[in-house]
Amino acid sequence: MKVCFFGLGSIGKKHLKNLCKIAKEKDINLDVHAFRTRKNSLELKGLDKEIYSKKLLEEDYDIIFVTNPTFKHFETIKMMENKTKNMFIEKPIFDNINYDITDIKFENGIYYVAAPLRYTGIVDKLKEIIKDKNVYSIRSICSSYLPDWRPNQDYREVYSAKKELGGGVSIDLIHEWDYLTYLFGFPKRVVNFQGKYSHLEIDSEDLSIYIAEYEDKLLELHLDYFGIRSKREVEIYTKEGTIIGDFIKEEISFTSDEKDKINFLANEDMYIAEMRHFIEMVLDNKNNPNSPEHAYNVLKLIKESEKNESINNNLW
Template identity: 50%
Template sequence: MKVCFCGLGSIGKRHLRNLHTVAHEQNLPLEVHALRKTHTPLDDTVQALLSRQLFEERELDSDYDIAFITNPTSLHYDTVKAMAGRTEHLFIEKPLFDSAWYRLEDLKLNPQGVSYAAGPLRFSPVIQKLGEILSREPVYSVRVLCSSYLPDWRPGDYRKVYSARKELGGGVALDLIHEWDYLVALFGFPQTVFRVSGKYSPLEIDSEDLSVYIARYPDKAVELHLDYFGRVPRREIELFTESGTITGDLFANTVTFTDGRERIHYEEEENESYLREMRFFLSHVESGAAYSNLNRCLAVLNIALGKEQA
């Protein structure tokens, strides 16, 4: 299997390692190229996973099985367009793009291939357990919070990371699109969404540090709060039901209940969700059947950016 990574920052390296792990499990041979924009040396463990490093688009081959789009969000659309004729399948890191107004049909993707936009929280055991519960228990209100302090979350000079820079696709609406992604996975698309978003804290960034949404469904309301300035990291979803409140804590990997049911705790590392996602993606590639979630992810992007109501 011949693969090209376009961008090899922290998330690209994670996917590279996980690709090798899953390929080894499935006895899939790999030849991995990496198209990079910097000549900064990679550490030895990462270099050992690559067959070639490329620094110009003209060095790319035209017969890749998979291209991983793992560069800054602002570059995704142009990179996908450049790779569309060079690869059978695509894995695009979240969020899909930095704008909701791009047209997928202009990309001329392989209609027989797999075009997948990432969303690892769909594969979280907490979210998967909540999905099971929802099949049995009606929910009439949902409250979601994702809050962390950007200088702690992005080590080093937080002012220089992509999260802090609007032109690179930073800001909580895009950076924390995981929440809308799993909400749509659990409940489908809302009827209407109201959003308040902007820069409110003293953080030295030019991207928005707060987005708050109220979404209306036929049978429920959803509140979603995303921020970069919460000093205590929290990533939680609360489901209000007739029997009580069910809370999924995505940092603690727990599901708790107020009605006396036993607390559930999943003992696993964060990377396990990413590995499940990689297995899911490769299973579709290996199946030979066409698959795409790009239209869905573009619609999620519309909601996150407040461009239109679903």
């Protein structure tokens, strides 16, 4: 299997390591290329060839991994659409919605956009639990401390800190909207308030709060970069009680007498589980749980909700 990585930063390296693990399990011979813009050898385990010119890219890759900065995704996908039939695209699919997704040939293959939270077990179990519930409201939060994300790097220099590179919690933490739309569908209306409020030395937004309206319920979503104690969970309020999915503790708990707690102590890292499923999609043409079209619609939801009209100051 011949693959090519575009971008081998922290997430690209993680995917390469996991790809090598899964390939060994499945007895797949890998030929791994990496397209580079800087001539500094990586010397990564599992990497066979570094390419520094577009002219030297081959024409028949089995998989392209688009793991470079978000603002480069569209041009990378366009450049490689005729050189492969399968792509693994890191989230978010693009940095904005000004691109025409219909310009890309997403056909006759697997084009998957990363959604690792789907592989914790919690999301699918929640979907099963709520299918016969009358949900009144949902409250979701993802709060963590950006300087702790990449301990060996200056947080001020990573893409998350830089708006022009696609940084900011609204896009960086797009996983929350991915699983929320998977569970509850797309809302009919969303408002969003965001900005830079903390001491962090970044120019991207470090706080983003959404209120979403459905036909029969409301949803609140809180995202931030400054939570000293990490918190990632969803609370689902129903007639029978509250269902709480905690992605850090890897458990689902209930306030009703129906159940006490369901634990999901992971057998493996969610990124490894995701890579395994992706390779199985490519080999066996399995169903794609996160297509480019769905990922683009999630991005569109986020970007269009940013266009809030000013609140009338004469309300009082």
